Amino acid sequence: MEASDLKNNLLSHFKKVLVYLKWNIDDDFKTMVSKSHFLVKFKYLKKTFIFRYARFSEKQIQRQVIAYDLLKSFAPKIYYFDDFCLIEEYIKGEVFTLKTKNDLWQKLGLLLAEIHENKGFGFGLLTTSKKSKYSNLIDSMKIYFNNFSLIYEQNILSKKEISKLESFLFNPPKSSDNSSKICHGDFWLQNIIYSEKALKIQLIDWEHILSNYREYDFVPFCRLEDERAIEITKILKKSYGHDLNQDLINYFIIIRTVSRYIHHRENKQKIDKLNYDLLRYRKYFS
Structure with a gap:
């Protein structure tokens, strides 16, 4: 369907x-x-709302509703939903940036720890508030392993390196506590809002809510090379207060990189960026 339609x-x-x-x-x-x-x-009645209409699938709406059902303290309040849309409260505040003050990043680490106190249900995107699609991590990631043929085509890794990459992805490192948690799934700047009036941090856009190891939510910040991002990651980890396995974070970083080849195969600029990233992360599996 066209965007105008x-x-x-x-x-x-x-x-x-x-x-x-x-x-x-x-x-x-x-x-x-x-x-x-x-x-x-x-x-409406002096309150501001957001009406969300899914572009791709009704599951986008379902998972937002699941997030509110499970995590009312952390997700926007939902006033209406059906198979195609929802109406939620508008979260007014400042979107986080790399320039956000350190004390707020410390509070965010504490908030993420609170979210991860919620026990997961298997692995993968949540299908209900008590169920995800897969029983183990490998099965939830297998869909991305089909992208190896696209990586071969890039001629950036030797056959030996690709073999090591496959072995690495089929043998993930263990998590710090080996139990799945409820994860935001897209824990990144534009989805983190601080309300100075309410003195509260909230997360939006929960359509990727999933059950996975706690390390999964740290990937967006750990994959950046920027000095400020590295500093922020250290602050987050310290205030988070739980052990994290950096090897597993690196595993998820590579999974995310590999998974994107299929989506961007017609876009040379994005494929070039993925190739750059994969070469940068080669040290994790070779």
Whole structure:
């Protein structure tokens, strides 16, 4: 479906939902596009809301609802949902950046530790609030192993190195405590918001909520070379307060890199970036 058609569907569905809820709003609303949703920001009774319409799958909505069901203290409040969309509270505040003050990064480490106190249910994306698709880590990652043919085509690794890469991915390091946790799944700057008024940090965009080892949520920051990102990662780990296996974090970093080849195979610029990253991470498996 073309983007214009999706946007028309969004507005049509948005109006139907408002009629169903008997919410009368004016026309002063704002439409936005993210990589996975069409969004409408609007006000009702002096409160601001976000209407999310899934671009790809109803499972995007299901997992956001699951996150709110499991983690009400950490996820935006949901007021309505169906197979295609949801309405949630708008989290007003400052999006985290690498320039965010260290004391807030310390608080974020504590918050992540609280989230990870929730025991996981197997491995992989959550399918219900008490179930994920796979019983073990390897099975949850096998879908990404089909990308080896694309890596061969790049001619950046020798056959021996690719063999070592395959062996590494089929033999993941052990986690620090060997039990799965509920993870955000996309623990990155644009999904972390601090409200100075409420003195509270909240996470948004829970569509990738999954059950995995605690190390998984540290990948986005650990993969950066920037000096400030390295400093932030140290602060996060220290305030987090639990042992972490850096070898397993490195494993997840490589998994994420390998998984992206299939999505970007027609985009030379992105493939070149993946090749650069894979060569940079070669030290982890060779």
